[in-house]
Amino acid sequence: MSIDVANESDVPAEETRLARLARYVMDMMRIHPLAELSIVLVDEEPMTDLHVRWMDEPGPTDVLSFPMDDLRPGGPGRTSEPGMLGDVIICPQVAARQARKAGHSAQDEVDMLCTHGILHLLGYDHAEPDEHRVMFDLQGQLLTGWRRLVQQEAEDTPQ
DSSP states (O other): OEEEEEEOSSSOOOHHHHHHHHHHHHHHTTOOTTOEEEEEEOOHHHHHHHHHHHHOOOSOOSEEEEEOSOOOOOOTTOOOOOSEEEEEEEOHHHHHHHHHHHTSOHHHHHHHHHHHHHHHHTTOOOSSHHHHHHHHHHHHHHHHHHHHHHHHHHHHSOO
16 A cells, blocks of 8 residues: 655644554555555645635635545455545644544544545545444444554553
């Protein structure tokens, strides 16, 4: 998989962690190993511009997804087709505000937004109650698995 992470924001970010998370999510969703993904972190002004231009809504938002090829998760025993999944754009300043309100770390919020954005690229949505339940249940399962993996790696690392 080719996962490019670019931090164009003024907020320091763990690009390697985001790439690892994205690879984890894509592996769990059985996305083809030759698929490509771009993750970009931007400040509030460029995010506002994108939000207005593409969603016709004012102000910055937390995450936007721009799908390229129409890739869908692989089924049991198979992967998706290869292709360009698309772009996930995250605004770390909005993420930090949301994290404070939710009572968790900004990193946890960025992880959630990255996962959420990838699921949108894969065709998941939350406009309808049934879609919302399916997408957020899956998002929660993926993040729980990711946190377990990170915790296990931390425990296995010699001090």
